[in-house]
Amino acid sequence: MDFSVEHQLVDSEARAGLMSTGHGVVPTPIFMPVGTAGSVKGIHVKDLKEDIGAHIILGNTYHLYLRPGTAIIEGAGGLHRFNGWNGPILTDSGGYQVFSLGDIRKLTEEGARFQSHIDGSYHMFTPESVVDIQRKIGADIIMAFDECTPGDAPYDYAKKSLALTQSWLERCMEQMQKTHPLYGHSQSLFPIVQGGVYEDLRTQAAKHVASFQADGYAIGGLSVGEPENVMYAMIEVVCPILPKEKPRYLMGVGTPVNILEAIDRGVDMFDCVMPTRNGRNGMLFTREGIINIKNKKWADDFSPVDQEGTSYVDHQYCKAFLRHLIISNEMLGAQIASQHNLAFYLWLVREARNQILCNNFKNWKEEMTKRLACRL
RNA sequence: GGGGAGAUACCAAAGUGGCCAACUGGGGCAGACUGUAAAUCUGCUGGCUCAUGCCUUCGUAGGUUCGAAUCCUGCUCUCCCCA
Numbered sequence: 001m002d003f004s005v006e007h008q009l010v011d012s013e014a015r016a017g018l019m020s021t022g023h024g025v026v027p028t029p030i031f032m033p034v035g036t037a038g039s040v041k042g043i044h045v046k047d048l049k050e051d052i053g054a055h056i057i058l059g060n061t062y063h064l065y066l067r068p069g070t071a072i073i074e075g076a077g078g079l080h081r082f083n084g085w086n087g088p089i090l091t092d093s094g095g096y097q098v099f100s101l102g103d104i105r106k107l108t109e110e111g112a113r114f115q116s117h118i119d120g121s122y123h124m125f126t127p128e129s130v131v132d133i134q135r136k137i138g139a140d141i142i143m144a145f146d147e148c149t150p151g152d153a154p155y156d157y158a159k160k161s162l163a164l165t166q167s168w169l170e171r172c173m174e175q176m177q178k179t180h181p182l183y184g185h186s187q188s189l190f191p192i193v194q195g196g197v198y199e200d201l202r203t204q205a206a207k208h209v210a211s212f213q214a215d216g217y218a219i220g221g222l223s224v225g226e227p228e229n230v231m232y233a234m235i236e237v238v239c240p241i242l243p244k245e246k247p248r249y250l251m252g253v254g255t256p257v258n259i260l261e262a263i264d265r266g267v268d269m270f271d272c273v274m275p276t277r278n279g280r281n282g283m284l285f286t287r288e289g290i291i292n293i294k295n296k297k298w299a300d301d302f303s304p305v306d307q308e309g310t311s312y313v314d315h316q317y318c319k320a321f322l323r324h325l326i327i328s329n330e331m332l333g334a335q336i337a338s339q340h341n342l343a344f345y346l347w348l349v350r351e352a353r354n355q356i357l358c359n360n361f362k363n364w365k366e367e368m369t370k371r372l373a374c375r376l
Numbered sequence: 377g378g379g380g381a382g383a384u385a386c387c388a389a390a391g392u393g394g395c396c397a398a399c400u401g402g403g404g405c406a407g408a409c410u411g412u413a414a415a416u417c418u419g420c421u422g423g424c425u426c427a428u429g430c431c432u433u434c435g436u437a438g439g440u441u442c443g444a445a446u447c448c449u450g451c452u453c454u455c456c457c458c459a
Contacts, residue, residue, distance in 0.1 A: 032411095034411080034412065035412095036411095036412050037412085041412080041415085042415080058411075060411080060412080063412080063413095090411095092411045093411085095411070096411045096412085097411095097412095097413085099411090100411095100412080100413075101413065104413085116413095117413035118413080143411075146411095148411070192411090218411080220411065221411095222410090222411095223410045223411090224410080224411095249411090250411090251410095251411040252410055252411040253410060253411085254410045255410070258410075271410095271411060272410050272411080273409085273410070273411085273412045273414090274409075274410050276412080277409065277410090277412060277414065277415095277416085278408095278409060278410090280414080280415050280416085281408085281409065281414085281415080281416070281417090283408095283409080292406085292407085294405095294406085295405090295406080296404090296405070296406095326415090329415065330415095331415065333415085334415050
């Protein structure tokens with residue numbers, strides 16, 4: 001994998017770059033739609049690529065391992081062949097499930113013991129097994145196994161948790177050395193910075209990951225319950241320590257405003273379930289602000305879903321119809337809303353990149369931030 | 377014509393003397409959602425009030441009772457069975 005910074009602003013840490021992978025080139029900043037179980041919920045690959053303009057999507061190690069299982073994915077010839085997406089893929093390691101499945105998992109130095117959320121069966125994830133599984137899934141970018149520290153973790157917990165993540169990273173890197181890609185394209189492992197909401201821990205964590213030769217670096221354990229300004233502060237602490245010539249990935253973030261703020265602080269890559277999950281639940285992100293399409297006021301609004309939207313669904317359907325679909329629990333409603341939101345997110349990062357290239361990012365960000373936070 | 381069952385809030389449906397402004401669904405209205413245990417979850421849904429509270433409600437008109445959606449009587453209406 002190769003990354004080059006095309007343009008670096010002087011009044012901001014924001015930069016525009018190009019990341020080349022075995023499945024194509026990704027312009028940064030970029031937003032990566034989340035496809036946990038191998039599919040971006042409700043969205044066809046054709047729309048993802050041609051209408052939404054996605055360049056790279058996510059999959060999840062934990063979910064794919066449980067179902068359909070790595071043997072099936074291997075049998076298909078890897079996830080790209082299995083799901084029909086021939087662009088770059090990134091897989092999360094299961095580290096987030098260490099956090100979100102808190103009640104049905106147990107952590108030890110060795111790894112994490114999970115109870116399947118599907119059938120309750122017990123499974124052990126170790127840094128080594130997580131690398132092995134991700135080799136079999138075959139994503140272009142794979143993530144280190146980490147513990148995603150909760151946003152409200154006290155200092156002692158965050159420190160201990162960080163130490164575990166660091167020790168697991170060393171084992172992941174070793175396992176990468178011992179193993180090889182299975183499908184003829186290269187795989188890059190990104191280490192993850194943890195450290196909770198504590199500046200000294202984040203600093204130490206950033207230095208630790210930077211000491212490894214990696215193709216990119218991730219910031220994890222944010223937007224997990226801590227206040228937004230704390231999240232921004234942590235990004236400001238971490239980014240300057242990470243190698244300038246490598247992509248930086250802020251995991252699981254976020255709202256459109258979060259993304260602009262993080263780009264401003266030097267982040268290149270994002271992923272979040274918000275456009276799809278919140279879309280399914282009736283929340284639309286637009287250039288003018290947030291729409292809760294379930295609200296009564298849209299019942300007789302026959303204007304397009306998004307007058308300025310870039311997706312065909314924005315013009316094919318009107319707000320009143322989309323509201324009707326979502327309220328009636330019609331699956332097309334979830335599809336339209338997801339497609340609109342993803343197209344909006346991809347437009348946002350594309351436009352951010354354009355504004356960086358013409359040195360107008362700061363002004364544009366300021367104006368957009370005001371509009372994006374509005375409730376319509 | 378004869379016999380039987382029933383009428384509860386927007387709809388359906390519990391409740392058969394005080395714990396009932398009334399279970400529960402649905403519908404409606406709002407909210408939440410950040411590396412997806414999520415096409416999920418939460419709140420409100422008679423009126424007034426910030427609230428304690430007060431007022432008006434269980435077909436309708438009376439009655440019994442300290443107290444009635446619940447018991448009694450008349451009336452109105454609905455459904456089922458037999459002719």
